[in-house]
Amino acid sequence: MAARRDWTRETLVDAVRAGDRRALARAITLVENGDPLAYEVVHDLYPGTGHAAAVGITGPPGVGKSSLLSGLIRIARAEGKTVGVISVDPSSPFTQGALLGDRIRLTEHFLDPDVFIRSMGTRGHLGGLAETTLQSLLILDAAHKDVVFLETVGTGQSEVGVLSIADTVVLALMPGSGDSIQALKAGIMEIPDVIAINKMDHPMAKTMLNEVRQVLALGMHEGWNPPIVLTEAMRGEGLNTLWEKISEHHQWLEAEGELEQRRRGNLAREVFQVASARARRHIEQAVQGDEELQRLLNDVQERRLDPLTAVREILEKVFHIGDEHSTHPH
């Protein structure tokens, strides 16, 4: 495999630690391909991680996440911070344009040696998206990036796999984001740490601001209360304030000892998420390659065998685990 010819475990680990761009690009590609070398490299790098502030940026498509991100990178760089970006685009027939657009908005940073940007699709990850994002974040962290932005499109739970590892989550909304407001109000979308209302020039921006205020008022509690920032990313307006709020949240996490707690929780959740994704893949592969299990599935499809019995028999055969809350019917 090409990966092996030009990099060994040791040279790749050293080059990533040194922040070598080619090494970072290669390491993340290996992660995406589920290459054993990537696994070994992250294994070696892990003890040196925990330095980077992981900032998630989510929000519905079209709110201008990439423009916000581009502006935030500019500000972080002006403060002398090194930056990593993992931008997750849903791989869909329709999004090629969007993806290209995002790339264009970020090009101003492509030549900056202290900014590393990587776009990845949501599908075709051998280890699942949560695993790829986690491993890529750890690589950028080990490369001494001060801030790693995790950008992902969000309309509810779909982005969880990407954001569950972030220290700070920024939700970007815009006038017209009625569904997101409703989702926040209904508790379907988790309350973020910072909210940006982009396209503040829009006549409905103030209305949106009040709606968001009302939603947050419902959830008010001790501790951190999510600030709302009005932005106009294209003109760079409000971005300094947005960056301040993001930094303040990180300082608050550190001051309250919450950072350690949140990261412990995030890491545990990641481990379960990745383990579950692998277990699922294992089940699917096992059924694919097993005539008896295929027959089982076919019996379900022809209404001869109920789904839960099939599930139990699959789990018994694949993992040798019994069904913890069902007696044997035959």
Next chain:
Amino acid sequence: MAARRDWTRETLVDAVRAGDRRALARAITLVENGDPLAYEVVHDLYPGTGHAAAVGITGPPGVGKSSLLSGLIRIARAEGKTVGVISVDPSSPFTQGALLGDRIRLTEHFLDPDVFIRSMGTRGHLGGLAETTLQSLLILDAAHKDVVFLETVGTGQSEVGVLSIADTVVLALMPGSGDSIQALKAGIMEIPDVIAINKMDHPMAKTMLNEVRQVLALGMHEGWNPPIVLTEAMRGEGLNTLWEKISEHHQWLEAEGELEQRRRGNLAREVFQVASARARRHIEQAVQGDEELQRLLNDVQERRLDPLTAVREILEKVFHIGDEHSTHPH
């Protein structure tokens, strides 16, 4: 257990087949509690299922799904069809009101012996939501309901567990559903079979209609093209047309032989979904009850052991499966 005292496997199966309301309520409660009796009952009922048309109704909170549903039930009943409803509400501190509101909108049907309505939260399902929904649908199907509505709030992938078993999916939108339109356009939200734009009196309704038309134009292909229906659920306007379109979709599925295909695909997906949910629960329980695995998790949290090695060791210990794409690092 109370369940056992008043129902045996045989009496419950017979009473469900006879459509006895108390039996249906009890059987679904047993499903929610993950009671072995529920498993046995569905096991016995399954060969008699496949009769009901499963119609999913989703959409962001606040679009008026329950009002639409209530109107559709009225029309289905006028056609002499028996109806089952599984209404999934996200269990969130904020939604108690909404839930109550939903119930109130549906009360007109509570006294109709041929309508069975059940609300369930999204959390606290021993077998996971996908499993509970599937089993409940099968029970209502076996009770000879002609139509079973699966109502769930939707902002993206979060509702998949509920809708993946539906024959027909109806997406309800309203003026201001900009985020959903964007999600459809970006391919994050799946294109439904029928779209209802509720609150058609709203000045922006026509704009929304055109936006939806444009999105659908992107996805145009042979076969079924999702119709868009303007409704005003509160006044019952457009509901007859909506019901017609839902029925037309079902007839189209049958005529094209798609119904069988879709159901085979849905059932296979459900089996994998339920099996994965159980595998995940099994992993979490195993780690909880195992000091060595707890230590492993703690080593990850203290950056001594990388997450993927922990995942691999957990999977090895819990399921005795090796890591299919990583070599042993030590």
